Amino acid sequence: MSLSALALAASLLVQDTPAAQVPPPHATTELSEVVVEGRRLRAVVQDFVGEVAASATGNRGAARWNSSVCIGVVNLRADVAQYIVDRASDVARELGLTAGEPGCSANVLIIAAADGQAVADGIVEARRRAFSPGGSGMTRSLRALETFRTSEAPIRWWHVSGPVDSESGELATRLPGRDAPQIAVSRASRLRTDIRDDMFKAIIVVDITKTASLSLTQLADYSTLIALAQVDPDADVAAFDTVLNVFSNPDIPGLTSWDMDYLNALYSIEQNRLGSGARGAEIVDLMMRSVRATPDGE
Numbered sequence: 001m002s003l004s005a006l007a008l009a010a011s012l013l014v015q016d017t018p019a020a021q022v023p024p025p026h027a028t029t030e031l032s033e034v035v036v037e038g039r040r041l042r043a044v045v046q047d048f049v050g051e052v053a054a055s056a057t058g059n060r061g062a063a064r065w066n067s068s069v070c071i072g073v074v075n076l077r078a079d080v081a082q083y084i085v086d087r088a089s090d091v092a093r094e095l096g097l098t099a100g101e102p103g104c105s106a107n108v109l110i111i112a113a114a115d116g117q118a119v120a121d122g123i124v125e126a127r128r129r130a131f132s133p134g135g136s137g138m139t140r141s142l143r144a145l146e147t148f149r150t151s152e153a154p155i156r157w158w159h160v161s162g163p164v165d166s167e168s169g170e171l172a173t174r175l176p177g178r179d180a181p182q183i184a185v186s187r188a189s190r191l192r193t194d195i196r197d198d199m200f201k202a203i204i205v206v207d208i209t210k211t212a213s214l215s216l217t218q219l220a221d222y223s224t225l226i227a228l229a230q231v232d233p234d235a236d237v238a239a240f241d242t243v244l245n246v247f248s249n250p251d252i253p254g255l256t257s258w259d260m261d262y263l264n265a266l267y268s269i270e271q272n273r274l275g276s277g278a279r280g281a282e283i284v285d286l287m288m289r290s291v292r293a294t295p296d297g298e
Helices: 003-014 041-052 078-094 116-126 142-150 216-228 257-266 276-290
Strands: 071-074 108-113 155-165 195-207
Touching: 041 257, 041 276, 071 078, 078 216, 108 116, 108 216, 116 142, 116 155, 116 195, 142 155, 155 216, 195 216, 216 257, 257 276
Parallel strands: 071 108, 108 195
Antiparallel strands: 155 195
């Protein structure tokens, strides 16, 4: 199910809601340096990566976009929507991706609604195949999908990803009603595989009644992080300097250095390495090169 069809379904569900009013950006506040006390920096980075990452399947690690990404925004004023699209697209380009031009077919859909829970429940009911295509390892669990439908979160998200042939880009798992894919093995190794995990869709629902306290920059940056990475909605990130804490700490102006270090590491790792543990360790190693060492870390 294409996101254009999903966008149409979403617009029908929210067409009678009042126009979304997102406040303009406020002056950002410089945060003081975060000092990690009594712990080695590597342990802190490992904890952050362990909390944030939420792959659809545990044995391969987190997926990422490997081609162009096209951001679509529904039910916001044109200028507000364009700001979010531009911000997410700019970060995507920084990560080496190609950002879609105006009129592209959205694979990231951000839906604003006066009642986020009702809209999330409605679009899953109307377009369930868009959220659960049926292939092995393409989404999180059905229990997680139920949480997406029913939670009271101000912003909720759902990712669809899948294993693909790294040479051809073809899906490497069988979908209902289709023949099983044929994958030619080109590298026989205990350390690497022909399969990588690509992101296909990101669906984000923003409850405008619960996000009115955010600046436009905060909203755009929060949406950007969860659009470009498979972030665990239940992650406990209170101890870390991340835009994910913006609802409890309004002084966070947007994407932090930790967020960008994580994204840069995710988009720099060797995706063909076998095992989620190896990929996670590589993300930690890459973040360690970027995160400023503290007196208690190395």
